[in-house]
Amino acid sequence: MTGEIFEENRPRLRAVAYRMLGSLAEADDALQEAWPRADRADTGDVENPAGWLTTVVARVCLNMLRSREHRREEPLEGPLGEPLAESEAARSVADAVDPEEEALVADSVGLALLVVLDTLSPAERLAFVLHDMFGVPFDEIAPMLERTPAAVRQSASRARRRVRGAPLPQADxxxxxxxxxxxxxxxxxxxxxxxxxxxxxxxxxxxxxxxxxxxxxxxxxxxxxxxxxxxxxxxxxxxxxxxxxxxxxxxxxxxxxxxxxxxxxxxxxxxxxxxxxxxxxxxxxxxxxxxxxxxx
Missing domain, CATH: 3.10.450.50 (Nuclear Transport Factor 2; Chain: A,)
Known part of the structure; x- marks a missing residue:
C-alpha cells in the first residue's frame, strides 16, 4: 500500500475514526497506528483500497474502544460548576488538537449523536458507524467482530434505535x-x-x-x-x-x-x-x- 493512496483516503479514514472514537486526537492516533499495518501488508490482490483501509482503521479503533472498557475511570475533581479536571494523559491528548477544530467537527457530526455513540458497546458502535454511516456491508463487518452477519445486523439495529432518536416526553x-x-x-x-x-x-x-x-x-x-x-x-x-x-x-x-x-x-x-x-x-x-x- 503506497503512502499516496493512504493520503488520498485520509479525510474519509479520519471521519470513520472520529465517529468511532469521538476525539480528533484519538482519531489521528488511530490513523498513525493504521498506516504501518497498511504499509507492511501485501495488498497486491486488493481491489478496493479505500474499503480495505477502512477495515484496517476500524480494527484499530475497535481495539482502542475495547481498551477503554478496561481502563480505570479518572476521578473528577474541582468544585461544582468548574471544568472537569483532566489527567496528564487527557491533557496531552487535548493539547494535540485545536479546541476550535474539535468544537467545529463535533458540531458538524452532532454532539447528541456523539453522546449516544459513547454509550454503545464497541461492537454496536462499530456496526452502526460502518454500516449506517459509511455503507460497509454486514458481511465485511462480521469478521472484525468474529460474529455472524446476522448478529452484526442485530447490533446495528440496537444502536440504531438509540441513535435515531426517541419521541418527545408526553408531558408538554x-x-x-x-x-x-x-x-x-x-x-x-x-x-x-x-x-x-x-x-x-x-x-x-x-x-x-x-x-x-x-x-x-x-x-x-x-x-x-x-x-x-x-x-x-x-x-x-x-x-x-x-x-x-x-x-x-x-x-x-x-x-x-x-x-x-x-x-x-x-x-x-x-x-x-x-x-x-x-x-x-x-x-x-x-x-x-x-x-x-x-x-x-
Missing amino acids: PVRQRRVTGAYLAATRSGDFDALLALLHPHVVLRADRMVVPTPEPIVVTGSRPVAEGAMASMGRARFADLVLVDGRPGMAMLENGRLRVVLRFTFEAGDSGLITGIDVIAEPERLRKLELTVWS
Whole structure:
C-alpha cells in the first residue's frame, strides 16, 4: 500500500475514526497506528483500497474502544460548576488538537449523536458507524467482530434505535424542549438573567460525589445559587447537547469525546414550565445505567 493512496483516503479514514472514537486526537492516533499495518501488508490482490483501509482503521479503533472498557475511570475533581479536571494523559491528548477544530467537527457530526455513540458497546458502535454511516456491508463487518452477519445486523439495529432518536416526553413536550434548549443556550453564552428566568425560585440541584469531591452528594437550593453554578460551567457547555435521559429531558456533556456528565431536569406543572429540579450525574457506574437517546 503506497503512502499516496493512504493520503488520498485520509479525510474519509479520519471521519470513520472520529465517529468511532469521538476525539480528533484519538482519531489521528488511530490513523498513525493504521498506516504501518497498511504499509507492511501485501495488498497486491486488493481491489478496493479505500474499503480495505477502512477495515484496517476500524480494527484499530475497535481495539482502542475495547481498551477503554478496561481502563480505570479518572476521578473528577474541582468544585461544582468548574471544568472537569483532566489527567496528564487527557491533557496531552487535548493539547494535540485545536479546541476550535474539535468544537467545529463535533458540531458538524452532532454532539447528541456523539453522546449516544459513547454509550454503545464497541461492537454496536462499530456496526452502526460502518454500516449506517459509511455503507460497509454486514458481511465485511462480521469478521472484525468474529460474529455472524446476522448478529452484526442485530447490533446495528440496537444502536440504531438509540441513535435515531426517541419521541418527545408526553408531558408538554414543546415547552420542555424550549426550556431545556434555552438552558443550554444561556449556559453557553453566559446569559445569567436568561438562565435565572428558566429556574423555579425553589429549584433543587443534586450533584453526585464525582461532580464535587466530597464524602456526600451536594444539594443546592434556590434559583440564584443554581444559576451561579451553571454559569461557572459554561466552558464545558460548549461540548453539551440535548438528550433524553431515561425518557426525560436532559443534557449530556462530553470531555475529549467521552461522556462525563449528564443533567436530568424536572419541570413545574402548568403554564410556567420552570425547571424545579436538576440531577447532575457523573459517577461512572450511574452513567452506565442511564439510557440516553437522541432527542428528535
